[in-house]
Amino acid sequence: MPSRSQQYDAIVIGAGAAGLMTAISAAAQSRNVLLLEKNSKPGAKILMSGGTRCNLTQNTDIQGIISAYGKPGRFLHSALAALGPEQLIDFFNERGVPTKCEPSGKVFPQSDRAQDVLHALLDSLDQTRIDLKLKHAVTSIKADSSGFRIATNNGTFAAAQVVITTGGKSFPGCGTTGDGYPWSTHFGHRIVPTRPALVPLVAATDAWPTQLQGITLPDIELIVRNSTGKQLGAQRGSTLFTHFGISGPTAMNLSGIFTAAPRIEELQLEINFLPESSLIQKQQQLATMFRRTPKKQALTVMCQLLPQRVAEVLLDQSSIAHSQKSGEVSKQQTLMIATSLHQLSVTIDRTLGYKKAEVTAGGVALDEVNSSTMQSKLQSGLFFAGEILDLDGPIGGYNFQAAFSTGFLAGLNI
Numbered sequence: 001m002p003s004r005s006q007q008y009d010a011i012v013i014g015a016g017a018a019g020l021m022t023a024i025s026a027a028a029q030s031r032n033v034l035l036l037e038k039n040s041k042p043g044a045k046i047l048m049s050g051g052t053r054c055n056l057t058q059n060t061d062i063q064g065i066i067s068a069y070g071k072p073g074r075f076l077h078s079a080l081a082a083l084g085p086e087q088l089i090d091f092f093n094e095r096g097v098p099t100k101c102e103p104s105g106k107v108f109p110q111s112d113r114a115q116d117v118l119h120a121l122l123d124s125l126d127q128t129r130i131d132l133k134l135k136h137a138v139t140s141i142k143a144d145s146s147g148f149r150i151a152t153n154n155g156t157f158a159a160a161q162v163v164i165t166t167g168g169k170s171f172p173g174c175g176t177t178g179d180g181y182p183w184s185t186h187f188g189h190r191i192v193p194t195r196p197a198l199v200p201l202v203a204a205t206d207a208w209p210t211q212l213q214g215i216t217l218p219d220i221e222l223i224v225r226n227s228t229g230k231q232l233g234a235q236r237g238s239t240l241f242t243h244f245g246i247s248g249p250t251a252m253n254l255s256g257i258f259t260a261a262p263r264i265e266e267l268q269l270e271i272n273f274l275p276e277s278s279l280i281q282k283q284q285q286l287a288t289m290f291r292r293t294p295k296k297q298a299l300t301v302m303c304q305l306l307p308q309r310v311a312e313v314l315l316d317q318s319s320i321a322h323s324q325k326s327g328e329v330s331k332q333q334t335l336m337i338a339t340s341l342h343q344l345s346v347t348i349d350r351t352l353g354y355k356k357a358e359v360t361a362g363g364v365a366l367d368e369v370n371s372s373t374m375q376s377k378l379q380s381g382l383f384f385a386g387e388i389l390d391l392d393g394p395i396g397g398y399n400f401q402a403a404f405s406t407g408f409l410a411g412l413n414i
Contacts, residue, residue, distance in 0.1 A: 011159040015042035018386025018407035019165035025411025027128035038137035044174035054114035079405035095120040168360025196357035203245035212241035221275035283338035294327025374410035
């Protein structure tokens with residue numbers, strides 16, 4: 001264990017987005033910081049995020065970030081005031097990482113390289129008093145009269161304050177295996193039950209989505225309903241059909257509803273392939289198209305609206321032969337096709353779980369953490385930042401923004 005003269009002002013546990021930003025922020029306040037990471041390299045999740053491009057934030061203002069999180073977003077007021085989307089973009093621009101905004105509002109490094117983001121963070125570490133120790137897996141955190149004693153597989157360290165930034169359980173291959181939860185409960189914190197979020201959906205065996213493997217539809221609507229037909233959530237946008245089911249932003253943003261459900265089989269996913277029009281409008285549009293080209297096959301006409309494989313599935317689900325002439329499609333059959341276009345259902349068996357989840361829902365209860373400082377309300381000197389908190393936002397850079405912002409605020413206060 002270091003001698004008392006070598007005791008750190010603060011120890012940050014976990015060198016991901018939140019931990020790196022916490023350490024950089026604290027060092028800027030002339031704090032003597034030790035950053036512990038159990039992996040052999042820091043920032044593993046940063047490197048694989050956004051398809052290795054790293055979606056830094058969303059092109060919006062502070063209120064836009066807060067609103068995206070719903071009611072829990074209020075917890076982020078102080079963190080975003082300290083480091084909002086504009087300030088985060090400036091942070092990276094000033095460190096040689098110019099950014100770009102895509103039509104979806106997602107902000108990426110101009111190079112499309114997550115490695116540039118990590119390098120900028122690590123370069124900032126190198127210019128400070130931060131001591132980064134890799135391959136140091138924390139085994140326990142104990143409070144004493146002078147602060148905290150942190151035991152690791154490579155020795156014990158002391159600090160006046162400690163920040164837990166170990167993330168959740170998503171992408172465990174990156175080392176995020178929920179290590180911080182038992183340390184938090186040791187100090188009396190309540191852990192809101194965790195579950196995967198922003199995760200692809202697995203359709204029931206032989207369900208129609210698997211026939212559309214590899215197809216991306218840029219603008220369709222997904223709706224989740226319970227067993228009584230009540231709508232629980234809806235998302236419109238890009239959707240990817242895969243060999244196992246459904247992915248893409250729409251499906252992943254709705255996945256939390258499925259992982260939170262006591263019985264996932266009681267939920268139903270509906271897909272509206274033409275969300276701009278009502279059911280009656282779809283029926284009228286189809287009737288007009290069939291009437292104008294009576295000798296063409298129904299499939300040929302349907303391909304004017306959607307890719308062929310999608311059109312085939314819709315006709316199959318409506319029990320209509322692909323070769324049936326348009327002029328022979330009855331009014332009732334037209335309604336059946338329109339209904340399939342408007343609300344084609346699929347049963348979801350499960351999700352791909354933590355292994356493929358982008359974030360973890362649940363975590364350290366927010367009402368036990370001071371949102372103005374990120375310090376525990378139960379244990380003086382204990383701080384939290386990042387995904388370990390009970391905060392999970394939608395796809396689009398919101399979760400990285402929260403990690404960077406809460407880390408920055410924690411660093412200001414240790």
